[in-house]
Amino acid sequence: MEEKQLPAAKKVSWVKKAGYILLGALVIIQFFQPGKNNQSLDMANDISKVVTVPEDVHNILKTSCYDCHSNNTQYPWYANIQPVGWWLKDHIDEGKGHLNFQDFALVEPSERFPTKALRQDHKLEEVYETVEEGEMPLKSYTIIHGDAKLTDLQKKSILEWVKAARKELAERDSAAVTAFLSSH
Numbered sequence: 001m002e003e004k005q006l007p008a009a010k011k012v013s014w015v016k017k018a019g020y021i022l023l024g025a026l027v028i029i030q031f032f033q034p035g036k037n038n039q040s041l042d043m044a045n046d047i048s049k050v051v052t053v054p055e056d057v058h059n060i061l062k063t064s065c066y067d068c069h070s071n072n073t074q075y076p077w078y079a080n081i082q083p084v085g086w087w088l089k090d091h092i093d094e095g096k097g098h099l100n101f102q103d104f105a106l107v108e109p110s111e112r113f114p115t116k117a118l119r120q121d122h123k124l125e126e127v128y129e130t131v132e133e134g135e136m137p138l139k140s141y142t143i144i145h146g147d148a149k150l151t152d153l154q155k156k157s158i159l160e161w162v163k164a165a166r167k168e169l170a171e172r173d174s175a176a177v178t179a180f181l182s183s184h
């Protein structure tokens, strides 16, 4: 009889052990906090310094896009809990890599877009596309940040602003004019 009970007791202790190991791992990874997106409020190179950004549009962008596309993420408390913080960092690094509204004046020409204005214009074109198609802001973000979800009216404001902003850039750079015309 006693022998029969032994395996069951062993099983419980294994589950317990695994639980302790998992708990230990969770505690240990808390010591590996990722660096925070640098929390800069410096607006010297912000997109609003490059093209006209009406205040209401700027506010929409700040609420719905800047957490991942600027140098100043407003972190939720659970960003301090790993592995959530690592996951957020991944999104922010990737989002910022594609587009940084707060560094928009620093956009460099590339092979494909040989002037600053052309490259900025291309980024604006992408803003238009991602907003129009509802790809941005990311769904995983709006599930938690309900206020970042774009209403139809907000979408319309962004799209109209992008058109005006691209026109503004086009007037400044004749190469961009060609790009602008060929994409319309």
Ligand code: HEC
Binding pocket: 061, 064, 065, 066, 067, 068, 069, 090, 091, 092, 094, 095, 096, 098, 099, 123, 126, 127, 128, 130, 131, 136, 137, 138, 141
């Ligand atoms: C939760 C983070 C997050 C938020 C909020 C967010 N983005 Fe993004 N964005 C990303 C990531 C990650 C990528 C790169 C991967 C991808 O294209 O899905 C990206 C890529 C982009 C790109 C480049 C697309 C391309 O084809 O290269 C544009 C443009 C963009 N986002 C615009 C916006 C706009 C406009 C908003 C607000 C309305 C916004 N994003 C909100 C994370 C975010």
